[in-house]
Every structure is written in structure tokens, then in C-alpha cells.
Amino acid sequence: MMSNDLPPILVSACLMGEPCRYDGKDYPCPAAQNLADTRTLIPICPEVMAGLPTPRTCAELQPDGRVIDADGVDRTAAFEAGAHEAVRIAREHDCKQAILKSKSPSCGKGLVYDGTFSGTLVPGMGKTAQALIDAGIEVLSENDCADLQS
Template identity: 40%
Template sequence: MILISACLCGINCKYDGGNNINEKALKLLREGKAILVCPEQLGGQSTPRAPHEIQNSTGADVLDGKGVILGPEGDDATQEFLKGAYETLKIAKEVGANVAILKARSPSCGFGRIYDGSFTGNKKDGNGVTAELLSRHGIKIFTEENIDEFLEEYEAYSGK
């Protein structure tokens, strides 16, 4: 089973109440190959909500107790993000997921590059909290930005 960020399949769980629909991700869901997760909602955050970014660190630092996730007004949502990451991991284990396709740049789901904490659209190297936690548990992470790479690997593996 593949975990996919719910926003990528048209679920309106993005911070602003919208979604980030990706037809390739949605096709995997329609084929019964995926289960949807929204770590931010799983962590108890509402939709819509203020955007949040990891401040002066990365998801790895947050998991290690050395970083925080703040909104533009300074509200600390670190605990909600951590709860959502661990709830997502529980789901991954329950369904036997070994791959996840997550929302790029998100403080939860970003992988490789995330927003830098300045709320200016700038990016930095690092992972979101959920992506980091899943990766630490052996789940291979992709984003919508490299979903074609995943699909090529998947087709080669499954013989399609």
C-alpha cells in the first residue's frame, strides 16, 4: 500500500482550505493502491489554518526536540505536527506501506526541500516532520515533484 498526502488527491485539507490535486496520485487512489493521510489534520489542526514553517531547523531537528514549527504570528504548532507525524506512522505500519507520496515543501510532508521559516517562499534543504519520521522507519518518500520516478520504479517492479 502507498501512503499519499490527501491534498494531492483533491481532499480540501490544505492550510488554506484548498487542495493540491495531482492526477497521477489520484489515479493510484482510484486503482486501490493508496491510502490518504493528512498529518496536519491527524495532529488536530483545523482546516483552514494559518500556514506554518519549521524555524531555523528541519524536521529532523523537530523530531529530536531541537526545533519548532511556528505560524506567521508566532503560534507554536510543534506538538500538533509531531502528533500528526506519529499518527501517520501508525497508519503506515497498519497498512504495510513502504512508500509514501507526500506534498513537496510542506513542514509536515516536504522531502529534500522545505520552506525556510521566513514565510517568503524561500526554501532550504531538509525534510518535513512526517517525511523525516517515515523515512527513519524505512518508508521511501516521493513527492508530487518526482512522482514520475516513483511510477517508473513501480511499473518496473510490478511488471507492468
């Protein structure tokens, strides 16, 4: 990946074509991938970094902040561990920005599924998105790539 003097950008690995989603698929985003021509991109998958398998049971944020999977298993600790690791990597590489996959209970910014596994979106923040923002890193979704300086 080509780089310049601008700081590296953290990117959800599924946007870069990694098949790391809960269903074993990727979610390739050409706009994010094209940034690699001019910026150093650092792919991360917080859920995989936390040791969760792929594929894995779908999980959603609950109104009380826990993350519960569709089998009723509490995955909060793993999602928080993944968020912590994402912040550590961002700091290690001096990232100022992150491009994260929308709607995910880890990576989603602004909108997440409501915890009922019914496809209903509500305002909210994924665990990693919130942790990165708390660490002072600007979080964008894959829909905001055009806003990035290249």
C-alpha cells in the same frame, strides 16, 4: 480504489483532492490520483490528524526544528503528533512507500520554506516526511510518481 499484490501507498490527502491545506484548498495531482487505478492508496493529512483546523494559520519549520505559525504560535507538538500518526498508519497497512506533497512543513522532502514566511526554500525535511524515512519508508514527492511501480 483498485488494488493488486503490491503494498498500499500512503499519499498526502491534498494531492488526492482533499481541501485540507492550511488555506482550505487542495493541491490535486493527476499523476498520484491515476495510481489509484492499479495501487491501493491511503490518503493522510498529518496536520488534520493532529487536530489542527482547516483553514489554519500558515506554519513553517524553523532552523532549530520547531514549527511556528505566522501568528508566532509554536505548533511543533501538533506537527510531531501528526507525523507519529502517519507512521502508525503506514505500519498498520504495511506501506513501503509514501507520496507526499513537496515543500510542506509536514510532508515536504528535501526542500522546505525557511521559517521567515518570505517564500524562501531551503534544504530540509517536513516532520512527517522525516518520520516516515526514519521508519524505513521510501518517501517520494508528487513529482516522482512516474518512478513508482504499478
